[in-house]
Amino acid sequence: MDKYTVTRHITPAECDWLKETVLAGTVVEATGDLFGCCAPGGIMVKIDGRNCSVELPESALRPCSQVLN
Numbered sequence: 001m002d003k004y005t006v007t008r009h010i011t012p013a014e015c016d017w018l019k020e021t022v023l024a025g026t027v028v029e030a031t032g033d034l035f036g037c038c039a040p041g042g043i044m045v046k047i048d049g050r051n052c053s054v055e056l057p058e059s060a061l062r063p064c065s066q067v068l069n
Contacts, residue, residue: 002030004045004061017054022047027064028056 010022022028028045031053038044042055 001032003064004028004030004043005064006056006060007062008060010056010060015054015056022056028061 004027006022006024006026006028008024010018012018012021026047028047031044031046033044034053038055041058043058043061044053045056045061046053
């Protein structure tokens, strides 16, 4: 699956389903929208190898290949 780097802090105030802030620089792995619950403009990802996926805003993610260039 594709990996992304979080480009800004994503807080529970912005995404109320998050239990804690996802910090800028965190690398996440796309999982795909397995249950059809991801909103337009969101990407389902796993954070730090956790078992469950969460939706993060696509605008806060950059493919890892672009970060290295």
